[in-house]
Amino acid sequence: QMADIRVYSRALGQYEVKEVMDEIQDLPKGAIFPYLSTANWATVDLGAGNTESQTMEFVVKPLETKQDGAIFYTGQAATLSDWGHAPIVIRLNTNGYFDARNGGAYTATNQIAYEANQEYEVKVTVDVPAKKYSVYINGQILALDFAFRTGAQTITDIGKLCARGGASAAAGKFMIMNHKIGKPEGVQTRTVTFDANGGSVNPASMTAEVGKT
Numbered sequence: 680q681m682a683d684i685r686v687y688s689r690a691l692g693q694y695e696v697k698e699v700m701d702e703i704q705d706l707p708k709g710a711i712f713p714y715l716s717t718a719n720w721a722t723v724d725l726g727a728g729n730t731e732s733q734t735m736e737f738v739v740k741p742l743e744t745k746q747d748g749a750i751f752y753t754g755q756a757a758t759l760s761d762w763g764h765a766p767i768v769i770r771l772n773t774n775g776y777f778d779a780r781n782g783g784a785y786t787a788t789n790q791i792a793y794e795a796n797q798e799y800e801v802k803v804t805v806d807v808p809a810k811k812y813s814v815y816i817n818g819q820i821l822a823l824d825f826a827f828r829t830g831a832q833t834i835t836d837i838g839k840l841c842a843r844g845g846a847s848a849a850a851g852k853f854m855i856m857n858h859k860i861g862k863p864e865g866v867q868t869r870t871v872t873f874d875a876n877g878g879s880v881n882p883a884s885m886t887a888e889v890g891k892t
């Protein structure tokens with residue numbers, strides 16, 4: 680079977696409808712097609728249940744140098760209509776470098792430059808309860824244990840992604856490809872049911888990541 684998908688054509692300056700195979704349904708959880716940055720706060724739904732520790736991986740391809748693009752992550756139930764709403768922000772800044780939001784400011788553990796039409800592998804690890812995240816670009820640390828943005832909405836999961844063309848709100852600044860989200864490798868969850876020994880206990884069970892207390 681075939682399905683339709685809207686694909687942005689830079690040559691035509693507009694979206695075209697393309698037919699693709701239904702095998703797209705077999706993509707990993709959180710996977711999305713190549714996604715061009717927008718001029719507004721449009722979001723991509725990453726699905727429900729992405730709680731506790733999560734890892735997001737994708738390829739970002741800047742289409743302009745020294746732009747002002749930003750990649751935002753927020754919760755499934757959160758609204759996103761302002762820069763201050765999202766707790767996780769990765770930026771392609773106007774100086775030609777990647778940086779990320781750490782509490783009240785943009786900064787970087789290591790300076791990593793970007794160039795137009797080059798592809799960069801990005802890995803983001805998030806500890807939602809601890810309100811911390813780290814970012815790696817081509818294996819190099821960009822942000823290590825950064826705090827969620829000061830004043831951002833409180834979230835309990837990673838449920839939405841926004842790729843916005845910066846403060847200038849111009850579309851087509853960069854592209855996100857091969858996005859996926861899931862538990863970090865080696866992280867497992869275990870549910871423990873408590874024995875009340877004839878009495879009562881609240882809660883009756885608890886689910887936690889193995890190795891965490």
